[in-house]
Amino acid sequence: MAAKEKTTSKLTLLPLVLMIFTSVFGFTNMPRSFYLMGYGAIPWYLLSGITFFLPYAFMLAEYGAAFKNKKGGIYSWMEESIGPKYAFIGTFMWYASYVVWMVNVASAIWIPLSNSIFGKDTTSTWTLFGLSSTQTLGLLGMVWIILVTFIASKGLDKITKVTSIGGTAVALLNIVLLVGALFVLAANHGHFAQPILSAQSFIKSPNHSxxxxxxxxxxxxxxxxxxxxxxxxxxxxDRTEKAEVVFPKAVTISAIIIAIAYSLGIFLIGIFINWNHVLASNNVNMANVAYIVMQNLGYQVGHGLGLNEVSALTLGAWVARLVGLSMFLALTGAFFTLIYAPLKQMIEGTPAELWPGKMSEVKNGMPLNAMWIQCLVVIVMIFIVSFGGQAASAFFNKLVLMTNVAMTIPCMFISGAYAAFKKKTDIAKPFVVFKSYKSALLVTIIVTFTVGFANFFTIIQPATQGDLQSTIWMISGPVFFTVVAFWMYHRYEKKKKIHQPLPKYAAK
Known part of the structure; x- marks a missing residue:
């Protein structure tokens, strides 16, 4: 027993930093950010690291230590801190973000597959049964979600081993980006494809949008x-040695490394990508920009090696194939995990009475009934988005925006509950970063405001440019799932006849 405790509590600084880094850092975030803001993305990454990542990670660390024996995950955190209704709505929003993620990826996963086969994104030319490319990808997405749900429902979750293969390949892409960009810089005698004219280059975006x-x-x-x-x-x-010292140090180091890594990656892309020459095309969107950027890197490396035009283009296509295969494997593995893991955690962590009919049943470790209902919801959302008459570029941009908003809103629920968590003295807190309630309240306000501020401007930005439809789409997902969560909890309260106790002054 003692040996076991020793084994499980020996997570030291370096392994912890690596675990945090691999769970947070995402390769495609760099080319997407360069596409949207150019070098101007760098200050926002540094600012977000200070106002969001670092304090939010400390919050989660305190929650995790206090409720390490609770089965319900974030539901338990919020229920103990504020109450079951708040916890359920926040958890349901967290789960809903994965539903939106599935809608996004089920349609976008064909882009890395196309790159792995053809060396470029050909999805804009795909057509089935006379449908447009956008509708074709939507149809393929519907087939994909049905197939994955069917396979996962059989308990064949061993396919998630693909995740580790894809994860390793994606990690190698970062090395390819670093070495390739430095080689191109040397070959071009220190000349940047995207020139840095002044400090304005780190503020103003080359993207007119x-x-x-x-x-x-x-x-x-x-x-x-x-x-x-x-x-x-x-x-x-609870698995960290001397957690009160090592954990905050690991989170701080990780936040600094991740913020610098993102900033460096965006900076490196400017060495071999000129925004106006490569990314200004209508065929470039947030779903395929990573492949276009890396294909261009291979092309520029080919020129640096003295290859002719055809050979340089071939090298670029093979780099795009590497990116495509890596991302396809990683997304496939992630899909087979996320098709059931968030749903299972939410169902097992919340009262069974919340779920209609037999939704809460878990067979062979899988919430089968809930998975098929989830499948139907995703299919309906894909159908609505893909058959709405949008061009492919606008279609994928809309899906990415929907995913970003949906996946950041739950952070507001978790951070919003933090001050209440700190105020409750009956909750044992073995690990503490923010010592006083005032500091906890300040951090709660900063993190919650940062996420709310970002989402507010993200949601209204398309409307200010006349694209009211994108604004409506970004609002519709979270609003729909909030209404569903309220309805489910109201039904639960009615069923169990649960009523909040009257205030003391009204008890008379």
Whole structure:
């Protein structure tokens, strides 16, 4: 027993930093950010690291340490801090963000597949049964979600081993980016493809869509989304040696490394990508920009090696194939995990009476009935989005925006509950970063405001440019799932006849 405790509590500084880094850092965030803001993305990543990533990670660490024996995850955190209704709505929004993620990825996963086969994104030319490319990708997405749900429902979750293969390949892409960019810089005698003219280059975006102050402020949500995944950090506290010293140090080091890594990656892209020459095309969107950027890197490396035009293009296509295969494997593995893991955690963590019919049943470790209902919801959302008459570029941009907003809103619920958590003296807190209630309240306000501020400007930005439809889409997902959560909890309260106790002054 003692040996076991020793084994599980020996997570030291370096392994912890690596675990945080691998769970947070996402390769595609860099080319997407360069596409939207150019070098101007860098200050927003640094600012978001200070105002969001670092304090939010500390919050999760405190939650994780206090509720390490609770089964319900974030539901338990919020229920104990504020109450069951708040906890359920926040948890349901967290789960809903994965539903929106599935809608996005089910349609976008064909882009890395196309790159792995053809060396470029050909999805804009795909057509089935006389449908447009957008509708074709939507149809393929519907087939994909049905197939994945069917396979996962059989308990064949061993396919998630693909995740580790894809994760390793994606990690190698960062090395390819670093070495390739430095080689191109040397080959071009220190000349940058995207010139740095003045400090304005780190503020003003070359993308005219992000040229206004509101659009620039809306970019914060992309930086926040890039820091996503730190929810896993909270569960590592009890496995850390000398957690009160090592954990805050690891989180601080990780935040600095991740913020610098993102900033450096965006900076490196400017070495071999000229925004106006490569990214200004209508065929470039947030779903395929990573492949276009890396294909261009291979092309520029080929020129640096003295290859002729055809050979340089071939090298670029093979780099795009590497990116495509890596991302396809990583997304496939992630899909097979996320098709059931968030749903299972939410169902097992919340009261069974909340779920209609047999939704809460878990067979062979899988919430089968709930998974098929989830499948139907995703299919309906894909159908509505893909058959709405949008061009492919606008279609994928809309999906990415919907995902970013949906996946950052739950952070507001978790951070919003933090001050109440700190105020409750009956909750044992073995790990504390923010010592006083005032400091906890200040951090709660800063983090919640940062996420709310970013989402507000992200949501209104398209409307200010006449694109009211994108604004409506970004609002519709979270609003729909909030209404569903309220309805489910109201039904639960009615069923169990649960009523809040009257205030003392009204008890007479």
């Amino acid at each position: 992000y040229g206004t102050p509101i659009a620039m402020l809306s970019f914060i949500v992309f930086a926040l989304f890039a820091y996503g995944g730190i929810e896993a950090v909270g569960g590592l506290v």
